[in-house]
Amino acid sequence: MRVYNFSSGPSVLPLPVLEKAAAEMCDADNSGQSVMEMSHRSREFKAIIDRTEALLRELMAIPSNYKVLFLQGGASLQFSMIPLNLAGSESGLPEKKASYVDTGVWAKKAAEEAAKFADVAVPASSKDRNYTYIPDAPAPRQDDAYYHITLNNTIVGTKWPSLPDTGGVPLAADASSCILSEPIDVSRFGILYAGAQKNLGPAGLTVVIIREDLIGGHASRTPAMLRYDIHAAEGSLFNTPPCYGIYITGLVLEWLKGLGGVEAMARRNREKAGLLYAHLENSRLFSSPVEKSCRSLMNIPFLPREKDPEKKAALEKRFVSEAAAAGLVNLAGHRLVGGMRASIYNAMPIEGVRALVSFMERFEAR
Numbered sequence: 001m002r003v004y005n006f007s008s009g010p011s012v013l014p015l016p017v018l019e020k021a022a023a024e025m026c027d028a029d030n031s032g033q034s035v036m037e038m039s040h041r042s043r044e045f046k047a048i049i050d051r052t053e054a055l056l057r058e059l060m061a062i063p064s065n066y067k068v069l070f071l072q073g074g075a076s077l078q079f080s081m082i083p084l085n086l087a088g089s090e091s092g093l094p095e096k097k098a099s100y101v102d103t104g105v106w107a108k109k110a111a112e113e114a115a116k117f118a119d120v121a122v123p124a125s126s127k128d129r130n131y132t133y134i135p136d137a138p139a140p141r142q143d144d145a146y147y148h149i150t151l152n153n154t155i156v157g158t159k160w161p162s163l164p165d166t167g168g169v170p171l172a173a174d175a176s177s178c179i180l181s182e183p184i185d186v187s188r189f190g191i192l193y194a195g196a197q198k199n200l201g202p203a204g205l206t207v208v209i210i211r212e213d214l215i216g217g218h219a220s221r222t223p224a225m226l227r228y229d230i231h232a233a234e235g236s237l238f239n240t241p242p243c244y245g246i247y248i249t250g251l252v253l254e255w256l257k258g259l260g261g262v263e264a265m266a267r268r269n270r271e272k273a274g275l276l277y278a279h280l281e282n283s284r285l286f287s288s289p290v291e292k293s294c295r296s297l298m299n300i301p302f303l304p305r306e307k308d309p310e311k312k313a314a315l316e317k318r319f320v321s322e323a324a325a326a327g328l329v330n331l332a333g334h335r336l337v338g339g340m341r342a343s344i345y346n347a348m349p350i351e352g353v354r355a356l357v358s359f360m361e362r363f364e365a366r
């Protein structure tokens with residue numbers, strides 16, 4: 001029996017996608033091979049990677065002056081690749097300036113990694129209130145090579161309510177946990193990136209969407225595998241890409257298109273998140289720690305109202321284990337936030353959220 005899986009990542013995939021992949025496991029598209037067995041230089045795989053890119057371009061309305069790259073290393077490797085490629089300088093070292101807004105663990109990690117290479121400023125942070133809001137974003141420095149934000153903060157459950165105005169400075173954004181959850185205007189960004197394992201497909205693939213004029217400014221000692229210009233020139237086939245992850249992502253994009261695309265997905269996501277937030281507003285046991293104006297549609301933490309540490313821990317433990325017994329799994333909160341967290345990515349059906357809310361009502365009544 002399938003459970004409702006609220007994992008923050010790797011996370012739930014659409015059942016029709018898994019079924020299609022299972023049906024094609026040993027023989028994809030009459031090739032007589034599994035996608036896992038294909039040469040990445042074969043005609044069959046070329047069709048898969050081209051179709052995946054075309055679907056992503058169509059669904060996100062990616063302008064033609066942007067490259068789509070299928071890379072490895074997770075979103076975390078982008079924390080290094082972005083400064084190496086965008087903050088390069090004549091000296092051969094990446095030492096230009098960049099600003100990073102600190103809205104949580106991933107944002108902070110990105111800034112810390114970049115600070116090894118570039119001259120990093122943190123113009124704003126929401127650390128003072130445990131990252132439960134998105135701070136006002138001050139203007140970039142005139143000579144910033146880029147301005148980095150984390151669009152959706154997976155751990156604490158915030159999202160940017162609107163994009164900061166960075167003037168002419170390219171906006172760089174980590175979209176790992178919100179890509180394709182709502183329409184975004186790609187032209188507002190210099191570079192967008194996302195690890196696949198939340199909203200796109202399996203772990204192992206990272207998607208990078210980058211404006212062409214930002215490619216090629218890398219520091220001269222940048223390793224080849226970390227250079228956007230090389231991956232772009234080779235169509236993501238500089239070395240063996242994560243072939244199976246690209247194939248599954250293609251199936252996820254087909255599924256998403258079949259449901260009406262990103263607008264339809266956004267309506268669905270607002271309805272799903274709305275059910276859970278509405279329940280939390282009225283709950284005597286739990287509440288959302290996040291400021292209303294910047295609540296995530298994808299990751300919804302909820303904390304016991306109980307203040308006594310022992311009673312609180314007991315309540316959390318009981319909730320998580322009884323929920324799991326009812327087929328609602330991976331609801332324990334992140335260790336840094338505590339409490340519970342429901343990640344309700346695109347692939348989580350509304351029935352899953354209804355089942356969670358109904359479980360919470362019964363749990364509270366008991």
Ligand SMILES: *Cc1c(COP(=O)(O)O)cnc(C)c1O
Pocket residue numbers: 009073074075076077106150152153154174175176177195196198
């Ligand atoms: C999960 C996540 C990451 C880390 O992704 P990896 O692919 O494991 O490196 C980074 N940023 C955000 C916003 C995430 O949700």
